[in-house]
Amino acid sequence: MGAVRIAILAVAAIAAIGLAFIVRNMASPKRPEPAAAAAAPAARPVAQVLVAKRDLPIGTRLTPADLAWQAWPADALNASFVTDGAAPALPAQMPDKAVQKAARAANDIISAQSPMQAFEGAIVKEALAAGEPVVARKVVRAGQSGFMAVVLQPGMRAMAVPINAETAAGGFILPGDRVDVLQSRQGASDGGAKTMVTEVLMRNVRVLAIDQSIEPGKDAKTIVGGVATLEIPAADAEVMARGKAQGEVQLALRSYADIGGPPGRGGTARATAQAVRVFRGGEVTEVATP
Numbered sequence: 001m002g003a004v005r006i007a008i009l010a011v012a013a014i015a016a017i018g019l020a021f022i023v024r025n026m027a028s029p030k031r032p033e034p035a036a037a038a039a040a041p042a043a044r045p046v047a048q049v050l051v052a053k054r055d056l057p058i059g060t061r062l063t064p065a066d067l068a069w070q071a072w073p074a075d076a077l078n079a080s081f082v083t084d085g086a087a088p089a090l091p092a093q094m095p096d097k098a099v100q101k102a103a104r105a106a107n108d109i110i111s112a113q114s115p116m117q118a119f120e121g122a123i124v125k126e127a128l129a130a131g132e133p134v135v136a137r138k139v140v141r142a143g144q145s146g147f148m149a150v151v152l153q154p155g156m157r158a159m160a161v162p163i164n165a166e167t168a169a170g171g172f173i174l175p176g177d178r179v180d181v182l183q184s185r186q187g188a189s190d191g192g193a194k195t196m197v198t199e200v201l202m203r204n205v206r207v208l209a210i211d212q213s214i215e216p217g218k219d220a221k222t223i224v225g226g227v228a229t230l231e232i233p234a235a236d237a238e239v240m241a242r243g244k245a246q247g248e249v250q251l252a253l254r255s256y257a258d259i260g261g262p263p264g265r266g267g268t269a270r271a272t273a274q275a276v277r278v279f280r281g282g283e284v285t286e287v288a289t290p
Contacts, residue, residue, distance in 0.1 A: 045074040050082040052128040060124040067116050067134065080135040081117045113276055121215075123150040142214055148229070151208060156231045158208055159240050163228045167250040168210075171222035175214050177207050179258040180266070181230070181240065185247030198272060200266025201243040204259060206231040207251075236265055 047245055049072040056066060069084060077083070119134060125146065126138040140147045148158055160179035161181070165171050173179060181202040187195035208214065228251060245247060 046071040047074050048084040050134045052132050054130050056124045056128040057235050058124055058127055062122045081133045125150050155234055157234050157237045158229050159232050160227045160229045161249045165224050169253040170211040171224040174216045175207055175209050178204050180249045180252040183243040183247050196199050201239055203264050203266055205263040
């Protein structure tokens, strides 16, 4: 066999082997390409919303310990929510209208003082659950309509009585103090003697306000006003009304050590002789009695 023929057979064999590999690769199934890693979802923008830190029943006076800031999705903000005033960081792909809406809601309540300080001292008008956003319609602040109705305990009534420095312990009675309510009036004459009847109308009642002040000023030790608003049980409101009509009402300040227990009606009226006429030898003299 010639060298030329051998070379031709070698080339043909190599070509056949190469063709076989090509056919084999074409017949075998292709390996799936690795799937691209799923893009991580973009983090939702959030804002800090003022919420109740614990369950707050009706009548609770708010303090900073009752409130907290909680992260809230920016796209779920309500215009009535109270935020910390900082607009949330929003992704660029968010529509312009949504950006504007979230920004308006986040900056809805901004004042010279922080929102938490602005709510300090407010009274809960509608119960708040822990984690629930604090909204203006569920609380009432001093000076707002309905404040006194929220301050009143269930079953109690607010009644105003005229006072002055003499009938209100020299002005040392402040809102929040407990007092006894006394009323003096002239009694029926008995044998020519002038008598005065003094009666304790109510005991251990709470002073809600002096004039329109529901809290004493900072470092204030006295308040001299013309009207005191008292918290009276509903069943005893007529007792106070009758006492005011019969004579001057005075407030007696109670000690902090003697304010336990609920308010109640006073004791029986006591008559004390103020002056007695004495007839002696045809002369009439008046003798003062203790």
